[in-house]
Amino acid sequence: MGEPTYPQTAANKINRYKHQATYNVDTIHTIVNSTPVLHVSFVPDPAVPAPIVLPMIGQMGLFPGDESRGEDDWKCYLHGYVSSRLMNLADAAIKRGEEGLHLCVAATKVDGFVLTLTPNSHNYNYRSAVLQGFGTIVEDVEEKIWAMELITNSVIPDRYANTRVPPDAAEMHSTRILKLKITSASGKVREGVPEDERKDMKREDVLDSVWTGVLPVYEKMGEPQPGPYNRVTKIPEHVTKFVKEQNEAREKYAFEAAHKPAPVKRVKRSD
Amino acid sequence: MGEPTYPQTAANKINRYKHQATYNVDTIHTIVNSTPVLHVSFVPDPAVPAPIVLPMIGQMGLFPGDESRGEDDWKCYLHGYVSSRLMNLADAAIKRGEEGLHLCVAATKVDGFVLTLTPNSHNYNYRSAVLQGFGTIVEDVEEKIWAMELITNSVIPDRYANTRVPPDAAEMHSTRILKLKITSASGKVREGVPEDERKDMKREDVLDSVWTGVLPVYEKMGEPQPGPYNRVTKIPEHVTKFVKEQNEAREKYAFEAAHKPAPVKRVKRSD
Numbered sequence: 001m002g003e004p005t006y007p008q009t010a011a012n013k014i015n016r017y018k019h020q021a022t023y024n025v026d027t028i029h030t031i032v033n034s035t036p037v038l039h040v041s042f043v044p045d046p047a048v049p050a051p052i053v054l055p056m057i058g059q060m061g062l063f064p065g066d067e068s069r070g071e072d073d074w075k076c077y078l079h080g081y082v083s084s085r086l087m088n089l090a091d092a093a094i095k096r097g098e099e100g101l102h103l104c105v106a107a108t109k110v111d112g113f114v115l116t117l118t119p120n121s122h123n124y125n126y127r128s129a130v131l132q133g134f135g136t137i138v139e140d141v142e143e144k145i146w147a148m149e150l151i152t153n154s155v156i157p158d159r160y161a162n163t164r165v166p167p168d169a170a171e172m173h174s175t176r177i178l179k180l181k182i183t184s185a186s187g188k189v190r191e192g193v194p195e196d197e198r199k200d201m202k203r204e205d206v207l208d209s210v211w212t213g214v215l216p217v218y219e220k221m222g223e224p225q226p227g228p229y230n231r232v233t234k235i236p237e238h239v240t241k242f243v244k245e246q247n248e249a250r251e252k253y254a255f256e257a258a259h260k261p262a263p264v265k266r267v268k269r270s271d
Numbered sequence: 272m273g274e275p276t277y278p279q280t281a282a283n284k285i286n287r288y289k290h291q292a293t294y295n296v297d298t299i300h301t302i303v304n305s306t307p308v309l310h311v312s313f314v315p316d317p318a319v320p321a322p323i324v325l326p327m328i329g330q331m332g333l334f335p336g337d338e339s340r341g342e343d344d345w346k347c348y349l350h351g352y353v354s355s356r357l358m359n360l361a362d363a364a365i366k367r368g369e370e371g372l373h374l375c376v377a378a379t380k381v382d383g384f385v386l387t388l389t390p391n392s393h394n395y396n397y398r399s400a401v402l403q404g405f406g407t408i409v410e411d412v413e414e415k416i417w418a419m420e421l422i423t424n425s426v427i428p429d430r431y432a433n434t435r436v437p438p439d440a441a442e443m444h445s446t447r448i449l450k451l452k453i454t455s456a457s458g459k460v461r462e463g464v465p466e467d468e469r470k471d472m473k474r475e476d477v478l479d480s481v482w483t484g485v486l487p488v489y490e491k492m493g494e495p496q497p498g499p500y501n502r503v504t505k506i507p508e509h510v511t512k513f514v515k516e517q518n519e520a521r522e523k524y525a526f527e528a529a530h531k532p533a534p535v536k537r538v539k540r541s542d
Contacts, residue, residue, distance in 0.1 A: 016352045036488070037379045037397070039310035043320035050373035051312040051322035055399050081287045102321035108308045110490070115498075115510070118435045119423040120442040126308070128326050152390040156486075164389045164477045171391040194498040201500065206435045211503040214496045215427075215514060217307070219381070222487035222522065225529040227386075227465040229472065232482040239386070243486060251493065258496040 011132060012186040019264050022187040025074075029060040031129040031187055032076060033154060035107035036219070040078060040178075042103050042135070044085065051104075056080030056178070058105065059154035063143050075179050076105055076131055077138070077147040082176035087137055090178075100134030103180050111191065111257045113215040117200040117207070125214065125257045129187040131180060138177040147177045158238040195262035216254035221247055282403060283457040290535050293458040296345075300331040302400040302458055303347060304425060306378035307490070311349060311449075313374050313406070315356065322375075327351030327449070329376065330425035334414050346450050347376055347402055348409070348418040353447035358408055361449075371405030374451050382462065382528045384486040388471040388478070396485065396528045400458040402451060409448040418448045429509040466533035487525035491518055 005023040006012070014021035022028065032038065038058045041051045058078040062071070090101040112125035138144045148167060152160040167175065194212045201207070221243045224235050276294040277283070285292035293299065303309065309329040312322045329349040333342070361372040383396035409415045419438060423431040438446065465483045472478070492514045495506050 015354065036381045036384075036395070039312075039324055039377050039379070041310075041312040041322040041324045041375065043314060043322055046320040048373070049314035049317040049320070050403065051314055051375050052403065053310055053312045053324065053375045053377035053401060055377065055379040055397070057395075083286065102319070104312065104322050104324045106310050106324035106326065108310070108326040110307045113307075113426055113492075115427070115430065116434075118438070118442070119419060119431055120438055120446065122423060122426065122430075122434075124307070124328075126326070130324060132321065132323065148390060152393060155384055155393065156386070159386065159393075160390055163387075163393075163481050164471055164474065167389070167391055171389070175391065194500075196500075200435055203435065207500065207502050209503065210434050211507050211510065212498040212501045213506075214498065215510070216493035216496060218491055218493070220489055220491040220522075221384075222489070222526060222529075224484050224486050225526070226482070226484040229465075229467075229478065230483045231478050232480065235484075236482050239482065239486070251491075255493060255496070258493075 006182070006185040009184055012130070012184040014186055014188065017188070017263075020188045020190050022189060023185070024187070027189070028129045028185050028187045029074065031109065031127045032058065032060055032105070032107045032131070035109055036155070038078065039106045040080070040103060041106075042086070042089065042101055044089065054080060057151055057155065059150050061147065061150045063146055065140065065143055073182065075181055077150055078105070078178040078180065079151045079175070082137065082178055087176065090135055090137055093134075094136070098134065099181060100136040103133060103135040103178070105131040105180060110217050111254045112217050114194050115214070116194040116212055117196045117210045121194070121196050121200070123190060125191050125254070127187070127189045130185065131182050132184040133180050133182040135178045135180050138179050141172070144172065144175070144177055147179070148175060151177070156238065156242050162236060162238055190263060191257035192260040192262040193258070214258035216251075216258045218250040218254040220250070277453070277456040280455055283401070283455040285457055285459065288459070288534075291459045291461050293460060294456070295458070298460070299400045299456050299458045300345065302380065302398045303329065303331055303376070303378045303402070306380055307426070309349065310377045311351070311374060312377070313357070313360065313372055315360065325351060328422055328426065330421050332418065332421045334417055336411065336414055344453065346452055348421055349376070349449040349451065350422045350446070353408065353449055358447065361406055361408055364405075365407070369405065370452060371407040374404060374406040374449070376402040376451060381488050382525045383488050385465050386486070387465040387483055388467045388474075388481045392465070392467050392471070394461060396462050396525070398458070398460050401456065402453050403455040404451050404453040406449045406451050409450050412443070415443065415446070415448055418450070419446060422448070427509065427513050433507060433509055461534060462528035463531040463533040464529070485529035487522075487529045489521040489525040491521070
């Protein structure tokens with residue numbers, strides 16, 4: 001038995017650069033969880049095939065209440081500007097007998113710019129994940145508080161317990177959390193050194209004149225900057241530890257990705 | 272006369288945190304142009320309101336051929352995995368009498384994590400832009416080469432001319448460029464110090480115990496890593512200059528954003 005994977009279906013099957021595709025549940029969840037902004041798409045008017053995309057913060061989670069009912073599929077919890085329109089769309093979809101509003105959530109991390117001999121072979125080192133499924137608004141109070149803690153701590157671990165909590169009635173009312181039940185998911189990962197086509201690798205003049213290599217790219221956090229009404233002179237450990245660990249890990253990943261072997265030769269477009 | 276703006280319509284009007292909204296053409300284009308991955312959404316089956324999102328590389332541009340015909344609206348040129356399915360969808364939309372395939376393009380940059388007294392007031396410093404409009408496949412050979420150069424140089428300025436060009440027939444055939452004609456666009460920018468609600472600013476116990484401030488976040492490029500078949504020992508100036516300038520500018524932006532005044536008090540949800 002291998003690791004858990006999402007099923008390959010017509011909806012999520014990757015046809016291009018197949019060797020870079022992943023359906024591994026753990027890999028996909030890790031990409032989603034480590035991306036500070038997710039891009040969430042839905043169709044505002046079911047009669048017009050025109051989607052919109054909103055940036056949101058999200059995290060994978062399995063609510064203990066769901067788990068105790070025997071559910072074992074992790075959901076994606078999303079926080080952002082959940083408008084009344086979005087709420088109404090989710091309600092209307094449920095009234096039509098659907099499981100919720102059709103949503104697509106994308107997460108992408110850039111790990112490097114891969115510079116090759118020709119523009120055509122240029123690439124990024126990157127990790128991306130795409131989730132499709134049905135979105136509903138979290139109404140259960142216990143699940144909502146649990147999701148608020150999950151999402152706050154997804155930005156900085158342990159932050160929730162280090163702030164003024166629990167949320168009061170006004171905050172509970174004004175906060176809306178979207179919950180995505182996943183029907184289909186896939187990921188793509190590219191890492192490694194540059195890779196050129198054989199026709200260019202034979203060109204001595206090109207090899208002698210074009211620099212090839214990788215510029216490692218990573219998200220870096222600078223020294224924490226206390227705000228104007230901060231009174232806590234010592235920056236707390238949940239912040240300093242996070243900044244130090246993440247900065248080291250992200251830089252390390254980008255540099256290591258820059259030196260891995262190139263992916264196996266890519267297949268020609270067959271779709 | 273002010274600076275050019277995109278019109279405010281029902282499709283792009285921002286109802287939440289209005290003071291952070293922008294319709295300024297230059298601001299929106301700059302956000303798009305400086306985001307290494309754009310998230311592009313479309314509806315694969317017009318009969319089902321379920322969008323998908325793909326990561327792509329893109330750049331704003333006005334093709335001289337369009338300009339000479341009197342067009343003065345900048346398009347968004349997109350490069351990525353433009354599948355046959357996507358091409359067929361664009362063709363079908365045109366056959367139905369539409370201007371192209373409905374697309375939505377989102378660009379988001381995170382500039383900092385804003386840590387406040389309560390989870391509810393936590394925020395990001397960020398810049399985001401959303402474009403809506405109609406996508407078509409670029410067929411004109413001259414425009415396609417022009418767009419390939421535009422997009423390659425959007426990753427690293429002057430890279431195109433420093434590689435093996437022009438693209439050969441096989442490369443021209445295998446490369447597909449999407450062109451978005453914009454019908455609606457908007458942006459949002461949040462910068463500044465933390466901002467809490469009055470009820471928490473009165474709590475001495477909370478002020479005495481919760482650290483508030485900003486963690487500046489920026490995309491950093493590490494030292495260029497030559498690849499295994501690189502023969503050019505000196506890293507070329509178009510690479511070193513870009514890395515140095517961008518690293519300085521991005522770090523500076525994130526730190527400056529962390530110290531700007533907070534946005535004017537946010538309005539209550541009214542939608």
